[in-house]
Amino acid sequence: MGLYNAYLALSGAIDADISRDERMSHRTSYRIGGPAAMLAQVHTISALTRTIDVLTAQGVDWVVVGKGSNLLVADEGFDGCVIVLGRDFSHVEASSEGATVCAGAAVPLSKVVTTAAKACLTGLEFACGIPGTLGGAISMDAGTRREWIGQRVESLVVYRPGTGLMRRMGSEVEWGYRWCSLGPSDIVLEATLALAPGEREKIDGLMEVRFSQRRSTQPMGKPSCGSVFRNPVGPKGAARLVEDCGLKGYAHGGAQVSTTHANFIVNNGNATAADVLAVMRTMHDRVREATGVDLQPEVKFLGRTS
Incomplete structure (x- = not known):
């Protein structure tokens, strides 16, 4: 009821x-x-x-x-x-004078990136091609191994149930690999990102390089959730560990380890969540048996899959 x-x-x-x-x-x-x-x-x-x-x-x-x-x-x-x-929560505005972009959490990260580029502001080129919203990107500190969104956060507007609205400075938040110290119930509503003045031609060039890298190294034609496991500490990332176990192309039902990037599981058209979980378990168990590395999921679960 x-x-x-x-x-x-x-x-x-x-x-x-x-x-x-x-x-x-x-x-x-x-x-x-x-x-x-x-x-x-x-x-x-x-x-x-x-x-x-x-x-x-x-x-x-x-x-x-x-x-x-x-x-x-x-x-x-x-x-x-x-x-x-x-x-x-869908507004976005760039300030060339202040070298900032202020955007609501519901704005696609791609739109934040292009808004910064149009204002000749540099610092977000690394995020070109990363899917999702700005709020989601901040909550998981999305980025690459070398650059991540938390490095650019000047301030946040956050709603915490039971407490209310809060403004948090980016320096007050701990940022880590696919993690930040915001509370589990904290809801990011808006972010101001601190960037730097740049030349549009150079910004566009960097964005094209980044997007081309993603296009050539990640499966673009089939549904996926991006990387399914976090990269562990050590010289080899999750994709290399899975690939070394001979699992590129491994499939269960409609879910398959991508033949382009071994840390992606793609939906071949009829995959179920159970199929994806079965493939994830195989990837995890094979890597642990071969190397002792305990891969941790990067994908989030909702419902009984968790």
């Missing part, structure tokens, strides 16, 4: 689009996943806070999701509420 009561309390009462049994396969880059019992696309801060208050009071689990580019949803779906940030 908690979910039904929450749906009745929120539908038509806040600036949000509320739906039931939303197919998550339509909202993830994997194109995999059963339905979310409820989905709330909230367009204002008040709608976000009210939604979380109602869900909490009704004992309904909730999670904030961006574009689902790093998410594997269970075949059975998620019996809680998926929250998606909408209109008021």
Whole structure:
């Protein structure tokens, strides 16, 4: 009854689009996943806070999701509420004088990158081709081995249930490899990124180099979630460890280790979450047997897959 009561309390009462049994396969880059019992696309801060208050009071689990580019949803779906940030979290503006870009968490990272380039601001070229939203990128400190988004964060606007809105300076947050010290319930709403003046021609050149590298080394034609495992400490990354075990091209059902990049699992068209998990277990176990390295997932799980 908690979910039904929450749906009745929120539908038509806040600036949000509320739906039931939303197919998550339509909202993830994997194109995999059963339905979310409820989905709330909230367009204002008040709608976000009210939604979380109602869900909490009704004992309904909730999670904030961006574009689902790093998410594997269970075949059975998620019996809680998926929250998606909408209109008021979709602004982006560059300041050439201040050498900053300020953007809402729902803005695609690609749009943040191109906005900076158009304003002749350099510092985000490394992020060219990284999927997902700015909020998701910050939450996982997305980037490469040498550069990551946390290095560019000047300040954040964060909502913490039970506490309220907070402004955090980037220097107050610890940034690590695919990790930051924001709390598990902290929701990034907006970020200001500190960049530097640059020449448009050089910026475009760096972006093209980065995108070409991704295009040549990563599978671009099939659904995936990007890297499924974090790179471990040591000379070999996860892809090389998996490849050394002879697993490039290994498949279970509709899921397959990419023949282009061994740390990607692609959906060949009919993959299930169970298929992906089976391939992940094989990759993990073979690497551990061969090297002793315990690969840790980079992909996030939602539903019973976790």
